[in-house]
Amino acid sequence: MVRTILYPFTEDSFTDATVQTVAMIKGLRKSGAVSPICTVDKEGRISRLLGKERLDYAVVPVVRQVRPNAFYLKALFILMTTTLAQFTFFRMHKIQAAHCFDLNTLMTWGNAFRMYRVPYFLSLDELPKVAKMASLMITDARIVACRDSAMIERLPRFAKKKAAVSPDEQECLPFWADRYNLLSKPFSFTQSTGLLNK
Secondary structure, three states, X not given: OOEEEEXXXXXHHOOOHHHHHHHHHHHHHXXXXXXXXXXXXXXXXXXXXXXXXXXXXXXXXXXOOOOOOOOHHHHHHHHHHHOHHHHHHHHHOOOOEEEEOOHHHHHHHHHHHHHOOOOEEEEEOOOOOOOHHHHHHHHHOOOEXXXXXXXXXXXXXXXXXXXXXOOOOOOHHHHXXXXXXXXXXXXXXHHHHOOOOO
């Protein structure tokens, strides 16, 4: 079963690992496991990379970036007043799940994921100091893939049980294909309440 997965990117989060991430998305599409939808917040290195790999993308602008260490009420206010573009994008596309590759992107899209009850996955190569809003978004992820076990120990308490060490390049395609297969679980009322995904 092909699943429509959203892969959002923010230009400020471009790293050397972004090249491997885009190659993984292309590989998942080629395997038939995923129908990817990619977004960027603005044209730049990531959009050029996606174009080079022949992955379609949409530009969904970010009005104001919320940082992972932002105070909860301030972060909530900014997210509620500046994420109209993300909400509109969700209304226009049938997205079954999303996958973010850093905390800045999760902070940009997480509110829309939660409002539309879309399950999401998170991959982390670094873990800066996080405040309550970021902690809640990390905890709400279905799976948190971390660079190493030391990073898993630094995750919020309830996120640790959903965490795994990121696979190497050869193992990343079967690893994520298996995790996306978890989405085939039948619908339950608990999942539709908007409460944290357990």
